[in-house]
Amino acid sequence: MTDANETNATDTREEEHRLIAERRRKLQALREQGAAFPNDFRRNVVAAELHAEYGDKAPEFFDDNAIRVCVAGRMMAKRVMGKASFAQLLDMSGRIQLFVQRDALPEGRYQEFKGWDVGDILGAEGVLFKTKTGELSVKVDSLRLLTKSLRPLPEKYHGLTDTEARYRQRYLDLIMNEVSREVFRKRTRIVQYIRDFLNARDFLEVETPMMQAIPGGAAARPFITHHNALEMQLFLRIAPELYLKRLVVGGFEKVYEINRNFRNEGLSTRHNPEFTMLEFYQAYADYHDLMDLTETLLRDMARDIHGSQQIDYQGESYDFSRPFARMSVKESILHFNPDISEDRISDLEAARKVAEGLGIPLKDSYGLGKVQIEIFEKTVEHRLKDPTFITAYPTEVSPLARRSDADPFVTDRFEFFVGGREIANGFSELNDAEDQAERFRQQVQEKEAGDEEAMHFDADYVAALEHGMPPTAGEGIGIDRLVMLFTDSPSIRDVLLFPHMRKAGE
Incomplete structure (x- = not known):
């Protein structure tokens, strides 16, 4: 900061202090008159x-x-x-x-x-x-x-223009900026639209625990707390998935929850430690049914909430009126990397060489499926601009998804992308209790090998599956990223009323 800027900042602070003192005197006069x-x-x-x-x-x-x-x-x-x-x-x-x-x-x-x-x-x-x-x-x-x-x-502004101040003092941002107010009004309309959409299809809204003895349902690092009265360690949930599927076992065949998840991970324009997710599960359905449902939901939402099925986001335009593209993980790698042949990503050693050539760091424990996903994330994900479903995720990276009958190497799973960002993740659920137990054991081995995001073994969930879960499909949709898309917001902080921030001055 230059000397001139420091002088101006000092003058501004002094003027603000003078105005505050003057207003306090006015308030004191009101108190003396009676009810202030x-x-x-x-x-x-x-x-x-x-x-x-x-x-x-x-x-x-x-x-x-x-x-x-x-x-x-x-x-x-x-x-x-x-x-x-x-x-x-x-x-x-x-x-x-x-x-x-x-x-x-x-x-x-x-x-x-x-x-x-x-x-x-x-x-x-x-x-x-x-x-x-x-x-x-x-x-x-x-x-x-x-x-x-x-x-x-704030004066001499068309609203409050300092970005960090807008996030730290959201109340001032809402007072001064109509654009910000409209973002959060639209967020509310989007959440209500989803509720109405699912309720109309006989889904039951439920609430599941935020504090869990075993953090399951996703590969992520949890926040840890302690329950004094019970003398036990608890975790803020990273996902509600395993509890929602317990409800399917219990006979609630169509359930959903819109609530917070917590993951002890970094901050970025796309990530906040606590975020809002929609998760829903439907018995006697598979991942194809949920892709169709998701496409209908988003296309109708664009029309009814956004007012157009043409979504403009950060200078680019995406057409939600056309059928969404669908391709497998392997197909997408080959499509966006014409210099890579199929045989080079179908063999572990060859795929490792491809990844190393792309500068992707790999652990010794990675199998072929994990290596393929690393290549996908490095070379494909950010290029999925138009609405696209990516399917057939490797079993190695999908511990809760049902194996494909046609190819057990992959699962009946999809992720939905638009604007180069993942918006949704869904799959036909694994309802084979013995297969699930074995995959949990593999996750435990990975955790013991140093993977802090690997899953725990949830014996009660396995016991629930042993009672029998009907064929089921489930999906999670990130509400915050969806709102970013529909409000043309570049950062997740723009769509969270009170985003997490580093300490002031850091």
């Missing part, structure tokens, strides 16, 4: 409702119809002009303008209003009218200060 934070004002309408119902009315309409309203919100702007003033009020739905006249208010109130600050929360009553410029406004005859703000809002 009244709680008896009730509004009867919000700004968006007024604009929707009366925004297209001619000025003459209001001369003939006295529409009386009570509005409340944060004062975002104020323009004082002698005996009359204008103010902009922001509520949960948008903005409405107030027209405040000295002679229309109780004696002394207009003078008080002139001393109120941008950022204060007001309640106003009056009648609607339109200004000469055609702006719908409230001609105020009753005005109250409901909450005195002590800190000034």
Whole structure:
């Protein structure tokens, strides 16, 4: 930082401290007058409702119809002009303008209003009218200060533009940026749309444990905690999968959960330690059924929530109206690497040489399936721009998925990609208890060999399978990444209200 910038920053801080001190003096004066934070004002309408119902009315309409309203919100702007003033009020739905006249208010109130600050929360009553410029406004005859703000809002910005400040102080971001508010409104609509979609197909929404004695359902490093009363180690869940499949065993043949998962991993534009997932399971279905269901869900969501089946994301455009592409892991490697022949990724030693030539580090324990996935992730994943299902994942990297009847080397599994990012993962479930037990044992060996993300042996889950689970397919969809796509947000932090951040200054 240059000397000039340091001086400007110091001046800004000093000015902010001066304004805060001035506002505290105003609040002290309010305390001396009585109730400084009244709680008896009730509004009867919000700004968006007024604009929707009366925004297209001619000025003459209001001369003939006295529409009386009570509005409340944060004062975002104020323009004082002698005996009359204008103010902009922001509520949960948008903005409405107030027209405040000295002679229309109780004696002394207009003078008080002139001393109120941008950022204060007001309640106003009056009648609607339109200004000469055609702006719908409230001609105020009753005005109250409901909450005195002590800190000034960011100035000289079209909103709050410092990215880190937006994440750390989301409340300021939401006050200042309509774009941010709309992102989170759309997120809510997306989650509700998914619920309605699944409920209409007779799925049952359930809740499963967030704290688990055995972290299962995914290959990830868990957060560890301790239950004092039970004297036992517990883990924040990395996935709800094994509990949801226990419910399928119990007879809930269509279940889903939308909730948080926790993984003790790094931060990036695509990863947050806690994130929201949809997981759903359907008995008497296979992975083909879920690919079809997912394609219908996303295509309809694009139309109904986004308003178009053409999704624009970070300068690129993806067409959700066309059938989604489908290819296997092996087919995708060959498609995007025309210089690699099939025989070179069908043999372990040859595949290792391909990976080494690509600069991919490999562990001695990796089998052919794991090596293929390393090659796929390095050379293919980021190039899957259009909506694409990748199928036939190797059994080695799919410990919970059903083996393919045609080729036991791979499983009946898919992942869905768009914009070079994985959005969903699903498969026909492994319901062979003995096969599942053996795969758990293999995972335990990998964990003992140093793989911190390998799975534990879950004996109770194996016991559940031994009671018999019907043929079932299941899927997980990352809500945060889905919202990123539908809101054209470059970072996962843009779609999380309170993302995890490093300590300030690091």
